[in-house]
Amino acid sequence: MRFAVLVKANEQSEAGVMPTAEQLDEMGKFNEELIRDGVMLAADGLLASSKGVRIRFSGGKTTVVDGPFAETKELVSGFWIVQAKSRDEVVERMKRAPFGHDAEIEIRQIMEADDFGADMTDKVRAQEERLHAIQH
Amino acid sequence: MQGDVEAIWRIESPKLIAALARLVRDVGRAEELAQDAFVAALSQWPSEGIPRNPGAWLMTAAKRRAVDLIRRERTLDRKNEELVRAIEAQDVPDGYAAVDEGIGDDMLRLMFVACHPVLSREARVALTLRLLAGLTTAEIARAFLLPEATVAQRIVRAKRSLAEARVPFELPSSTELRDRLASVLEVLYLLFNEGYAATAGDDVLRPDLVEDALRLGRVLAELMPAEAEVHGLIALMEIQASRMRARVGKNGEPILLLDQDRTRWNQLLIHRGLRALERAERLGGALGPYALQAAIAACHARAATAAETDWQRIAALYDALAEIAPSPVVELNRAVAVGMAFGPRAGLEIADALVDEPSLKTYHLLPAVRADLLLKLGRKDEASAEFERAAALALNVRDRALLRNRAAAAASPL
Numbered sequence: 001m002r003f004a005v006l007v008k009a010n011e012q013s014e015a016g017v018m019p020t021a022e023q024l025d026e027m028g029k030f031n032e033e034l035i036r037d038g039v040m041l042a043a044d045g046l047l048a049s050s051k052g053v054r055i056r057f058s059g060g061k062t063t064v065v066d067g068p069f070a071e072t073k074e075l076v077s078g079f080w081i082v083q084a085k086s087r088d089e090v091v092e093r094m095k096r097a098p099f100g101h102d103a104e105i106e107i108r109q110i111m112e113a114d115d116f117g118a119d120m121t122d123k124v125r126a127q128e129e130r131l132h133a134i135q136h
Numbered sequence: 137m138q139g140d141v142e143a144i145w146r147i148e149s150p151k152l153i154a155a156l157a158r159l160v161r162d163v164g165r166a167e168e169l170a171q172d173a174f175v176a177a178l179s180q181w182p183s184e185g186i187p188r189n190p191g192a193w194l195m196t197a198a199k200r201r202a203v204d205l206i207r208r209e210r211t212l213d214r215k216n217e218e219l220v221r222a223i224e225a226q227d228v229p230d231g232y233a234a235v236d237e238g239i240g241d242d243m244l245r246l247m248f249v250a251c252h253p254v255l256s257r258e259a260r261v262a263l264t265l266r267l268l269a270g271l272t273t274a275e276i277a278r279a280f281l282l283p284e285a286t287v288a289q290r291i292v293r294a295k296r297s298l299a300e301a302r303v304p305f306e307l308p309s310s311t312e313l314r315d316r317l318a319s320v321l322e323v324l325y326l327l328f329n330e331g332y333a334a335t336a337g338d339d340v341l342r343p344d345l346v347e348d349a350l351r352l353g354r355v356l357a358e359l360m361p362a363e364a365e366v367h368g369l370i371a372l373m374e375i376q377a378s379r380m381r382a383r384v385g386k387n388g389e390p391i392l393l394l395d396q397d398r399t400r401w402n403q404l405l406i407h408r409g410l411r412a413l414e415r416a417e418r419l420g421g422a423l424g425p426y427a428l429q430a431a432i433a434a435c436h437a438r439a440a441t442a443a444e445t446d447w448q449r450i451a452a453l454y455d456a457l458a459e460i461a462p463s464p465v466v467e468l469n470r471a472v473a474v475g476m477a478f479g480p481r482a483g484l485e486i487a488d489a490l491v492d493e494p495s496l497k498t499y500h501l502l503p504a505v506r507a508d509l510l511l512k513l514g515r516k517d518e519a520s521a522e523f524e525r526a527a528a529l530a531l532n533v534r535d536r537a538l539l540r541n542r543a544a545a546a547a548s549p550l
Contacts, residue, residue: 001347036240037147038354041404081404083347085270088143112381 002041002083002110003090009075010102014068016048023053026098034082039093045078073104081110140186141178146270148191149174152198154242155307159223160202164295167267173198199223217277243268245305247352251320254301259294260323261330266291268355269348279345280330280337320356321369321426324349328373332380346377357412364421367412371430374409375437378402378526394442408439425461428453437490447477464493472505480512500529504539511546520547 019027034040046052050068069075084090090107097105149170156166173194187193203220250263265271265279273291277284308316331345353370360366365469382400385391413434432453439445454470467490475483487506496502507522523543530536 036355036358038351038358041408083345083351085146085344086139088139088144092140092143092147108325 001086002081002112004108004110005080005082005090005094006076006106006108007045007078008104008106009072009077011072013052013077014072014075015050016050023098023100030096030098032067032092034080039082039084041081041083043078043080046076048077049075137286138178141174141181144177144186144190144194145174148194150243150268151191151193151239151244154246155195155239156198156202157246157249158242159199160206160219161305163246163267163298163305165186167295169198169202170194172201176201179512202507225523240359243355245307247320247356247359248308248316249298249303249305249314251323252301252303253316253319254297254303255294257323257326259290260319261326262287262290263294264323264352265327265348268352271348317360317365319361321365324353324356325369325373325426325472328376332376341381343380346373346380349373350377358543362414362419364419365426367416367419368421368424368427368430371409371411371416372411372426372433374405374412375430375433378405378409378437381467393436394445398440398442401437409437410434413484423456423460425457426542428457428460432457445476464490464496468496468502468505471509475505475509475512480509484509484513498529500526500531500535502526503529507542507546516546520544 031043033042034043048068052069054065054067054069056063056065080092082090084093087107087109094105094107099105116126152170153163153166156169157163160166160169174196176509177190177194181187202223206220206223238396242294246267247264247441251260251265261280262276263374265276266273271279273288274284276282277287280287327345328349331343331349350373352372353366353373357370358365378401379393379396381402382396383391383393383396409430413427413430416422416424416430421427422431435446435450451470451473454466454473458466458470467486471483471486471490473483474486478544484506487502487509490496491503491506493502503522503526507519507526510516510522511519520543523539523546527536527539527543530539
């Protein structure tokens with residue numbers, strides 16, 4: 001299963017305050033562990049919403065609205081994409097993230113319910129295996 | 137609490153077992169000690185709360201138990217006394233930031249031991265999932281559609297084999313490294329294919345093997361960053377996994393690569409796969425068997441539409457693969473690629489050479505490929521007969537029907 005771990009914005013991130021060298025170092029070590037355990041697929045931080053833009057779709061028309069956006073707590077300031085066995089595993093790992101005070105992260109499973117058809121027989125599977133060998 | 141502890145087991149058990157195996161010099165015993173520590177955790181944590189650093193707590197508990205066990209054994213000779221002292225001298229790493237650098241080597245040793253050549257292939261697979269992916273025996277059993285008792289016995293026997301063969305908890309020497317690494321990679325790819333081939337929806341654990349294999353592959357790549365074939369295998373697995381969503385139709389029917397909706401391919405996995413392939417090539421491993429297969433998969437991944445596929449490059453890659461890892465199936469693949477790249481006549485020449493190949497006697501894709509090439513050459517009657525033959529050999533109704541239709545279409549005057 002894959003999960004998106006969303007880091008919520010706060011006043012500092014919205015003010016464009018960059019993490020200290022020490023915080024970066026801590027986060028680097030945390031991320032290293034995620035990589036070493038084969039869990040992390042991607043991760044990045046986002047600039048403040050003042051550098052962002054929104055596009056609203058309504059009645060076939062689009063409106064482009066420049067940041068910053070007001071509702072700080074609803075904004076995202078960074079994310080991880082991780083692969084794990086269960087949501088519990090992600091929770092357990094993310095509890096160890098070095099956020100110190102005043103942070104909130106949200107863990108959302110990435111949709112993949114339609115990955116597999118329901119009625120594949122063993123023979124079709126074997127077949128597919130060989131077809132796959134041919135077609136790569 | 138149960139869920140929390142299971143999650144912690146998943147995260148901590150491989151490292152715990154690896155570190156313990158170095159201390160007690162026995163993988164089987166290390167695993168039992170790790171389990172005992174978790175049993176202790178399950179009884180203590182609900183009342184005391186989960187410790188701030190569960191990994192360190194578990195390690196301390198396991199070491200205490202290890203010392204108890206060794207002491208209890210009657211044969212308390214000097215060797216055991218040394219072992220006890222060594223265990224007690226080991227500091228427990230504190231916090232993720234302080235996980236000692238040695239843990240990487242221990243994990244690598246554990247991987248090599250779990251995939252040791254004294255073990256059968258089935259045993260290697262089961263042990264790898266148990267020790268390195270943190271799967272329970274029940275989960276492994278479900279993933280392989282086997283009774284739990286069978287898997288449990290397989291694991292017990294594997295651990296006993298390792299002990300009896302006195303397999304040391306060490307990295308392979310440089311002379312055996314190549315073969316031993318090949319064995320590890322084989323186990324990972326086997327796991328991957330076991331999951332990749334399984335597309336049944338009722339039990340999600342089988343396709344989970346794809347993720348387990350990918351995860352272990354990534355762990356291995358971190359541990360052996362300079363080994364080109366490790367990156368080659370990861371590239372192959374990531375790119376193949378990127379197509380999981382596109383390779384099965386609404387009714388569960390397989391969709392061939394060239395017919396897949398490429399917008400459903402997972403771009404993140406493709407990106408990761410291509411990057412791993414570049415890494416393998418940079419390390420001089422472009423001609424390794426996994427890197428070559430990955431390079432072929434990458435050709436498809438790079439083509440936005442099937443028509444844009446670089447068949448000449450794929451044909452050249454199959455030529456190289458046929459050199460280093462020749463097999464009838466590789467030849468048949470090569471026939472398809474050459475047919476696409478250089479015209480049906482060239483492809484048919486390769487396919488024709490396989491007609492007497494015993495291992496392909498009942499393989500319907502050989503006549504299917506020949507039929508396709510014959511049809512492109514305008515030899516309709518022969519094509520129709522080959523499609524018929526392929527239909528007769530096809531294992532499932534859907535394919536048989538498809539091939540019969542093609543046979544009829546080839547035979548019709550239009």
